[in-house]
Amino acid sequence: VATSGSPWPLPRNMTTSQVQYQVNADDFKFTVDAGTPACDIIIQAFVRYKWITFGPRSDTLKFRRRPNKANAVNQLTVHYDKPCDQYLSLESDESYTLAVTGNTATLTANEVWGALRGLETFSQLVLPQGSGMFVINSTLIRDAPRFKHRGVLLDGSRHFLSVLKLKENLEAMAQNKFNVFHWHIVDDQAFPYESIRFPNMSKLGAYDDNHIYSQADIQDIIEFARVRGIRVVPEFDSPGHTQSWGSAISNLLTKCYNNGSFDGSYGPVNPADESSYNFLDSFFGEVANVFPDHYIHLGGDEVDFSCWESNPEITEFMQDKGFGKNYSLLEEFYMQNLLNIVSSYKKGYLIWQEVIDNGAKVAADTVVEVWKGGYIAELAKVTSLGYKTLLSSCWYLDYISYGSDWRNYYTCDPQNFNGTSAQKALVIGGETCLWGEYVDDTNVISRLWPRASAIAERLWSDESVNSVSAAEGRMEEHRCRMVRRGFNAQPMNGPGFCPVEFP
Numbered sequence: 457v458a459t460s461g462s463p464w465p466l467p468r469n470m471t472t473s474q475v476q477y478q479v480n481a482d483d484f485k486f487t488v489d490a491g492t493p494a495c496d497i498i499i500q501a502f503v504r505y506k507w508i509t510f511g512p513r514s515d516t517l518k519f520r521r522r523p524n525k526a527n528a529v530n531q532l533t534v535h536y537d538k539p540c541d542q543y544l545s546l547e548s549d550e551s552y553t554l555a556v557t558g559n560t561a562t563l564t565a566n567e568v569w570g571a572l573r574g575l576e577t578f579s580q581l582v583l584p585q586g587s588g589m590f591v592i593n594s595t596l597i598r599d600a601p602r603f604k605h606r607g608v609l610l611d612g613s614r615h616f617l618s619v620l621k622l623k624e625n626l627e628a629m630a631q632n633k634f635n636v637f638h639w640h641i642v643d644d645q646a647f648p649y650e651s652i653r654f655p656n657m658s659k660l661g662a663y664d665d666n667h668i669y670s671q672a673d674i675q676d677i678i679e680f681a682r683v684r685g686i687r688v689v690p691e692f693d694s695p696g697h698t699q700s701w702g703s704a705i706s707n708l709l710t711k712c713y714n715n716g717s718f719d720g721s722y723g724p725v726n727p728a729d730e731s732s733y734n735f736l737d738s739f740f741g742e743v744a745n746v747f748p749d750h751y752i753h754l755g756g757d758e759v760d761f762s763c764w765e766s767n768p769e770i771t772e773f774m775q776d777k778g779f780g781k782n783y784s785l786l787e788e789f790y791m792q793n794l795l796n797i798v799s800s801y802k803k804g805y806l807i808w809q810e811v812i813d814n815g816a817k818v819a820a821d822t823v824v825e826v827w828k829g830g831y832i833a834e835l836a837k838v839t840s841l842g843y844k845t846l847l848s849s850c851w852y853l854d855y856i857s858y859g860s861d862w863r864n865y866y867t868c869d870p871q872n873f874n875g876t877s878a879q880k881a882l883v884i885g886g887e888t889c890l891w892g893e894y895v896d897d898t899n900v901i902s903r904l905w906p907r908a909s910a911i912a913e914r915l916w917s918d919e920s921v922n923s924v925s926a927a928e929g930r931m932e933e934h935r936c937r938m939v940r941r942g943f944n945a946q947p948m949n950g951p952g953f954c955p956v957e958f959p
């Protein structure tokens with residue numbers, strides 16, 4: 457069933473003609489040209505995209521007719537200049553040029569990452585005709601992302617997400633050109649990260665010993681993401697959201713007091729106790745080794761001061777420090793110590809906006825993630841302070857509603873604020889967040905996709921590509937393509953059907 461073959465996200469520059477070529481699926485070759493340094497990333501991508509593009513070989517299907525080879529496209533030749541990097545980074549170049557003319561197709565990029573993005577685009581241009589035949593229109597595409605940081609946050613704590621589901625999501629991300637997996641791996645409710653130095657944190661803090669990410673699981677996810685050009689940025693949120701840390705690390709959390717005595721409950725990490733920083737130094741020293749990305753997300757969101765206010769030891773500490781009753785100064789003191797610890801391991805960090813809202817001074821290369829309401833003013837404020845900034849506020853997909861909610865996500869723009877071009881340039885992209893309070897293996901894929909695809913196009917395509925009516929048909933086509941490829945991508949535009957609905 458021919459479809460328009462308009463790739464999603466929409467490429468920056470694309471010219472296509474009605475001239476159509478058959479594609480010789482069975483014998484199709486993906487190859488690098490002589491001057492291109494092959495590597496595991498491109499070799500594995502060729503294997504994946506042979507399957508993604510064509511599915512099973514015709515000798516496993518009864519009716520695939522063999523195309524007339526004379527004018528069939530039977531090869532995609534890939535060229536990139538630079539030897540492969542091991543890992544994608546914020547500095548990587550994902551641009552590419554894709555040309556399909558006559559019975560050859562060429563894909564040219566500066567780095568292997570652009571070749572990955574171009575392979576996905578190519579796979580979307582090849583149109584299944586049914587009965588195992590495929591066609592492609594003559595096309596020239598020059599493409600590059602608008603933003604370098606295009607992320608998806610998943611929460612492995614509120615509900616555990618299996619390694620299998622995390623991989624399925626990483627594959628869906630790659631097919632939407634997302635390039636950062638923000639792994640919110642622990643929180644108040646559970647600590648599934650199996651620490652090398654502090655194994656009791658998951659032994660005592662995980663839901664149970666099945667709901668654990670072992671070190672092998674973590675390296676498995678990092679490698680699965682790496683070969684798809686996806687960065688894995690772990691988040692270990694503190695000083696709040698740390699209830700699950702307390703059972704293994706005694707004295708780490710603040711004791712809460714009531715009428716002058718400990719009431720049995722605990723609050724945020726205790727910033728007045730030197731032992732807290734000794735633990736954090738050792739723990740983040742481990743994290744810095746386990747996760748290869750330059751950045752670690754340190755959280756800093758939603759710190760409730762009431763427990764700190766109730767604790768006499770902290771009251772005394774505040775007086776010693778001259779903080780008086782201003783607990784934002786205590787939070788700043790904690791965050792600055794933590795940021796210095798992480799910097800000592802030569803890592804960069806991302807933080808939620810409250811750290812800046814509460815006045816903390818942070819390192820120049822800090823990335824601030826804006827997630828609360830009033831984001832237009834917040835983007836202007838944070839960029840005026842000179843920080844790299846991410847927008848998440850519009851894209852909390854854990855909030856659900858009836859109808860085509862993708863339209864709201866599609867029209868939210870990370871540079872829609874009053875600021876200089878320098879400030880706009882500090883916006884490096886955004887993230888969609890699917891928090892886990894009501895999400896687990898049973899619904900993570902259908903709740904995220906294709907709603908997240910609207911955000912993928914916002915973060916990849918040109919700012920001018922923002923008409924919902926122009927995107928509606930393409931969104932439906934993209935959803936059906938994801939369903940055909942085996943993802944439970946839910947209906948987005950009311951009644952209808954997909955040509956292939958039973959993945």
Ligand SMILES: CC(=O)N[C@H]1NC[C@H](CO)[C@H](O)[C@@H]1O
Binds near residue numbers: 757808891
């Ligand atoms: C930065 C942030 O979003 N913090 C919390 N805010 C509400 C979310 C649910 O929508 C999660 O509970 C999350 O942990």
